[in-house]
Amino acid sequence: MKCYHCGFENVDTAMYCEQCGTQLRQPEGGQQNGYQPAGPYQQAWPPVVDYQYESGKSASTVSMVCGILSIVIPCIGIILGIVAIMYSNKAKKLGVRNGQATAGLVTGIIGLSGWALYLLLLIFSLTMVASFS
Ligand SMILES: [Zn+2]
Secondary structure: OEOOOOOOEOOOOOOEOOOOOOEOOOOOOHHHHOOOOHHHHHHHOOOOOOHHHHHHHHHHHHHHHHHHHHHHOOOHHHHHHHHHHHHHHHHHHOOOOOHHHHHHHHHHHHHHHHHHHHHHHHHHHHHHHHHHO
């Protein structure tokens, strides 16, 4: 390898010129900071879209939204809680185990059990009132 600075003929493996000390080659991995060959990278990117994972992600979003709504909306929250748990399971089956799927599962269970308990207490108190009158 010929030094581009002083023209001294160095061995091909030399990192620095023996004559003048000029750096002859980039250290390992140094090329990644500079020029990148465009062709193969552009062909490989974007990668093939994983539709299964994408639908799993949207399922996890639906799960979280339904889960939160299940806590907020009275009575219908039971149905929304079931939907949230179902979509959370769907997301997990599709390989998505993110925070949204977990949040959907947790809020779904809270919404479902919370309103179920509320309705049970309501029915219980109503039957108590009915039995006393
Ligand atoms: Zn040199």
